[in-house]
Amino acid sequence: MAVSLDSGGSGRGRARWKPKAEINVTPFVDVMLVLLIVFMITAPLLTVGxxxxxxxxxxxxxxxxxxxxxxxxxxxxxxxxxxxxxxxxxxxxxxxxxxxxxxxxxxxxxxxxxxxxxxxxxxxxxxxxxxxxxxxxxxxxxxx
CATH class of the missing domain: 3.30.420.270 (Nucleotidyltransferase; domain 5)
Incomplete structure (x- = not known):
């Protein structure tokens, strides 16, 4: 959801808008939440070694x-x-x-x-x- 409004021209004529590339962290957060749930479920099963x-x-x-x-x-x-x-x-x-x-x-x-x-x-x-x-x-x- 990151879009920057940079002008791409030399100042004359119509201004061009280019999107700015940034990393989308939503998939990383999803993966981390799944891993957290997996570890919360498996940790009690590992009590006695x-x-x-x-x-x-x-x-x-x-x-x-x-x-x-x-x-x-x-x-x-x-x-x-x-x-x-x-x-x-x-x-x-x-x-x-x-x-x-x-x-x-x-x-x-x-x-x-x-x-x-x-x-x-x-x-x-x-x-x-x-x-x-x-x-x-x-x-x-x-x-x-």
Whole structure:
């Protein structure tokens, strides 16, 4: 929509009007808005980055409106709070620091299929002893 009214003649006779070339930024803005929407949709799907082989069950997905707080237990016994590796003794103080005055939302535990049952039980007992009672185990659905 940029048109400049420059006179193209030498001043005598009828004045000529030439359009001035400028960049139209509307397509660039459209592309940026589409990219923004794509990233807003895909960002919540990338919350957990610790790869584990989850057991398969016939359980359905639970609804979650906010970013979940996840604890991952690997097959080797490593414990991750979100994506940060922690020791079992550090887990409860870190959860209390995150929760502040209280954390009423569910804490999701992602345990590898090869993780020892005793290790998963120790982590759950540690979380429960810290005052967090709303725990959930994450599994993969069975593909048919």
């Amino acid at each position: 610790v790869p584990v082989d989850l057991p398969e069950t016939e359980a359905r997905n639970l609804p979650s409106g906010e970013e979940p707080l996840t604890i991952t237990i690997t097959a080797e016994g490593g414990i991750f709070l979100q994506e940060t590796e922690v020791e079992l003794a550090e887990l409860a103080p870190r959860l209390r620091a995150i929760a502040g005055t209280g954390y009423e939302s569910r804490i999701y535990i992602r345990a590898d299929d090869g993780a020892a049952y005793g290790e998963v039980a120790r982590v759950m007992a540690n979380i429960n002893a810290a005052g967090f009672t709303n725990l959930g185990l994450v599994t993969d659905p069975i593909e048919r």
